[in-house]
Amino acid sequence: MKLNRRAFIGTGAAAAAAMSAPHVKAGSHGRPRVVVVGGGAGGATAARYIAKDSKGEIDVTLVEPTRMYYTCFFSNLYIGGFRELSSIGHTYGxxxxxxxxVVHDWAVGVDRDAKTVTLAGGGVLPYDRLVLSPGIDFVDGAVPGWDVTKQNKMPHAYKAGSQSELLKAQIESMPQGGTYVMVAPPNPFRCPPGPYERISMVAHYLKNNNPTAKIIIADPKPKFSKMALFQDGWERHYGGMIEWLGPDFGGGNVTVDADAMTVDVDGEAIKADACNVIPAMKAGRICEMAGVNDGNWAPVIGHTMQSRIDENIHVLGDASSQGDMPKSGFSANSQAKVAAMAVRGALTGSKVFPAKFSNTCWSLLDTDDGIKVGATYKATDEKIAKVDGFISQLGEDDALRKTTYEESVGWYAGITSDMFG
Incomplete structure (x- = not known):
């Protein structure tokens, strides 16, 4: 079967062919070459596993502009005062x-015919396989009145690091009795429980430092991940502090004025002392540059995480459109191992096993009050499909909730070691 890079549909037969095809023989350049763009949970894991498990047979280059990578997962705990920023920062040594x-630069172009990646610094990296794991960017105009030029006044803090520091500083500077407003994103978006864990962490800080403050959430969605668990926790820990405005109450009709620090919800202007705007999201821009997007996201074959548009490109994590898995760090890490195995199989002829995936998302409501949701998944010809799942229950005792939180801390240590070595 001859596969066309610009029209790779990824049917079951095509996926099977990609998994069983003879491996690529290196040409005059020597070892086969893999370029990985993006050094987060997907990209760092993929680069590490391809290099480690190929035992030097594959030349692996990771392109990541930052020298210190801050994980979005657990960044809410920094905002709530449960972690130091340094504890979620990681280097690439x-x-x-x-x-x-490891190349610290921006990838600014992909030539799929020449199979090269262009860097902002002028370098050009050839590849036999390309792995894209750029995370998210924001949809222009998603929240009227907001764009990235306003992020220093109304931070999104959905790319961790300086934005997390800024949002935390604004919360700490709120006057007594002030108002914190969050504009929540529409589906699909990175880390479905993330905005609501953040609300919990902001409330935790305010309860202890500014107990008469108010929190307002303007949300375009009628429901959200772990909704009953979050709302139960808010009532138990922060009764009367948090007001959630769903679409029936104008949460889907929001405009902001960053200069005036106001949020208009269905015609009612709210003065905000701190405002966290989390816009609609899309795949990181390099996916669009590479021409592997279908709308805002990059569709992939679940068996291998190969792009459905170009069989020489794999797309991981938040940027991919793959089926039932949420956009999370755990998901990206799980997908990266499947992609790494497929890449090694294609380039060295090593055995490729059927793809299996898992995910768990933990959230902290208050001190030692942790909850979680998760599932296992399998690849089908159509998508990555959920097999079974679990979720914390209302009314769990304090000991179980503490164990759930401690489990999340252990997971963080494990996954970051798995990512960065």
């Missing part, structure tokens, strides 16, 4: 020690 060539 461990990957370099395992044979990954």
């Amino acid at each position: 461990g990957l370099a020690k395992q044979g990954v060539n």
Whole structure:
């Protein structure tokens, strides 16, 4: 079967062919080359596993502009005062020690015919396989009155690091009795429980430092991940502090004025002392540059995480459109291992096993009050499909909730070690 890079549909037969095809023989350049763009949960994991498990047979280059990577997962705990910022920051020395060539630069172009990636600094990286794991960007005009030029006044803090520091500082500077407003995003978006864990962490801080403050959430969605669990926790820990405005109460009709620090919800202007605007999201821009997007996201074949548009490109994590898995760090890490195995199989002829995936999303409501939701998944010809799942229950005792939180801390240590070595 001859596969066309610009029209790779990814039917079951095509996926099977991609998994069983003879491996690529290196040409005059020597070892086959893999370029990975994006050094988060998907990209760092993929780069590490390809380099580690190929035992030097594949040349692996990771392109990531930042030298210190801050995880979005657990950044809410920093905002709530449960973590230091340094505890969620990670460098790439461990990957370099395992044979990954780490290039700190921006990828600004992909030539799929020449199979090259262009860097902002002028370099050009050839590849036999390309892995894109750029995370998210924001949809222009998603929240009227807001764009990225307003992010210093109304931070999104959905790319961790300086934005997290800024939002935390604004919350700490709120006057007594002030108002914090969140504009929540529409589906699909990175980390479905994330905005609501953030509300919990903001409330935790305010309860202890500004107990008469108010929190307002303007939400375009009629429901959200772990909704009953969050609302139960808000009532138990922060009774009367948090007001959620769904679409029936104008949450889907919002405009903002960053200069005036106002949020208009269905015609009613709310003065905000701190405002967290989380816009609608899309795949990181390099996916659009590479021409592998279908709308806002990049469709992939679940068996291998290959792009449905170009079989020489794999797309991981938040940027991918793959089926039932949520956009989370755990998901990206799980998908990266499947992609790494497929890449090694294609380039070295190593065995490729059927793809299996898992995900868990933990959230902290208050001190030692942790909840979780998760599932296992399998690849089908149509999508990554949910097999079974679990979720914390209302009314769990304090000991179980504490154990759930401690479990999340152990997971964080494990996944960051798995990502960065």
